[in-house]
Amino acid sequence: MTDHDVRVLDESEFRAAHTLFRGALHHPPAPDDTWKLVRESYEPGRAFGAFVDGELVGTAQSFPSRLAVPGGAVVTNAAVSRVGVRADWTRRGVLSSVQRAQLRGLRSAGEVVATLRASETAIYGRYGYGVATRFRLLRIDRRQAAPRTRPAGRVRLVDGESGERIARGLFEELSPRRAGTIARWPAWWAFNVRQAAAEDNLKLAVRSGASGDDGYVAFKVTPGVHDATDEKPTTLSVLDLWARDAEAWADLWLFVLGIDLVAEVTAFGRPVDEPVEWLLGDRRACRVADVADETWLRLLDVPAALAARTYAAGEPVVLGVRDTYLPENAGSYRVAADGVTRVDDAPELVLDVDVLASAYLGDVSFSTLAAARRLDVVEAGALARADALFAAAEVPWCGTYF
Numbered sequence: 001m002t003d004h005d006v007r008v009l010d011e012s013e014f015r016a017a018h019t020l021f022r023g024a025l026h027h028p029p030a031p032d033d034t035w036k037l038v039r040e041s042y043e044p045g046r047a048f049g050a051f052v053d054g055e056l057v058g059t060a061q062s063f064p065s066r067l068a069v070p071g072g073a074v075v076t077n078a079a080v081s082r083v084g085v086r087a088d089w090t091r092r093g094v095l096s097s098v099q100r101a102q103l104r105g106l107r108s109a110g111e112v113v114a115t116l117r118a119s120e121t122a123i124y125g126r127y128g129y130g131v132a133t134r135f136r137l138l139r140i141d142r143r144q145a146a147p148r149t150r151p152a153g154r155v156r157l158v159d160g161e162s163g164e165r166i167a168r169g170l171f172e173e174l175s176p177r178r179a180g181t182i183a184r185w186p187a188w189w190a191f192n193v194r195q196a197a198a199e200d201n202l203k204l205a206v207r208s209g210a211s212g213d214d215g216y217v218a219f220k221v222t223p224g225v226h227d228a229t230d231e232k233p234t235t236l237s238v239l240d241l242w243a244r245d246a247e248a249w250a251d252l253w254l255f256v257l258g259i260d261l262v263a264e265v266t267a268f269g270r271p272v273d274e275p276v277e278w279l280l281g282d283r284r285a286c287r288v289a290d291v292a293d294e295t296w297l298r299l300l301d302v303p304a305a306l307a308a309r310t311y312a313a314g315e316p317v318v319l320g321v322r323d324t325y326l327p328e329n330a331g332s333y334r335v336a337a338d339g340v341t342r343v344d345d346a347p348e349l350v351l352d353v354d355v356l357a358s359a360y361l362g363d364v365s366f367s368t369l370a371a372a373r374r375l376d377v378v379e380a381g382a383l384a385r386a387d388a389l390f391a392a393a394e395v396p397w398c399g400t401y402f
Ligand SMILES: CC(C)(COP(=O)(O)OP(=O)(O)OC[C@H]1O[C@@H](n2cnc3c(N)ncnc32)[C@H](O)[C@@H]1OP(=O)(O)O)[C@@H](O)C(=O)NCCC(=O)NCCS
Pocket: 024, 025, 058, 082, 083, 084, 085, 086, 089, 090, 091, 092, 093, 094, 095, 096, 097, 117, 118, 119, 120, 122, 123
């Protein structure tokens, strides 16, 4: 496959790259006022472009972030986004060239992992990305829901500016407690909260308990038609919800379920273990409309990533890792409860780096991956040992869409 001319883009080329990306998603170029905001999210050195005869034909970019891993540590994370190839240049290896340059560039810059959201599932596995977290899409018939309990604390509506400040503070405090969450960059808040509050009817509500503010929910109500047919119900979408403890969490859900003139409450991107249906008098009012892949994780620096997380008790296992795009990751790793060492020993389980990424946060076990023929089992007893070591205390979840 030809290697196209790929390089880091100059600031003067950011707008063309953004236009190309939007075009690949079938959107028109951003108007001038939107571009002003978008421009802030392009950081020097982080956007790549592929050129053919001097013309930009493909691009990818990343936001600076961090990923929380099992055990409480955080590692550097490049949140990869705005990946696109011009429609008249697809399936000629342009993305592969961009990926080669981006993966190499990010690893050289010291990033430990990269994460992304995939528009289509067929694209990123070949570059070493594996599905590492999942989310649920909930649809709740509000009038049928009949919550079983009443709020224990106080939930208040707050305006956009103070709401964003409180939400950011709570998010930064609470999110790293869960493996799979990522740090948000300033432009994430500017787009998803500030602009959405000003232009898109986004509302923020903050919960307070005995020790002050301890959770928030961001939501949006799309008015429907109030008539007997219910053809177009008024819908409340929960866009972001974080709570310090179970009490705050329940109050925030009870608050949104209690808002009048709403027929349906939807929540996109929620954790798979969130017990919303258990709050309701009629659990069938809460329908799981989808369980989908959320984080696509790329371990850029496998030794650093394996060393960053903790492991549960158990006997050691030797993993043999394959990585064609970043071959320095390839080799044998002895994973034990007290740490990870690179060894020359024969591997007991052999797997590609995307499969290791899927198991890394603990969302899926090695046994499940082996059953699906995603790894080679050299030593049968190794599967149970790997399962025990990588077992997650809590289901990993990201909760930040980008
Ligand atoms: C997805 C996209 C970036 C791929 O770019 P591309 O330059 O066509 O990809 P490449 O030619 O380098 O493809 C490399 C391999 O991936 C496969 N592939 C790439 N995109 C694919 C897709 N959408 N579906 C199935 N296979 C795909 C190619 O067939 C090729 O396989 P091969 O190596 O076996 O021949 C491009 O199609 C695009 O811009 N799509 C619209 C925007 C989009 O979805 N962006 C991603 C946002 S997350």
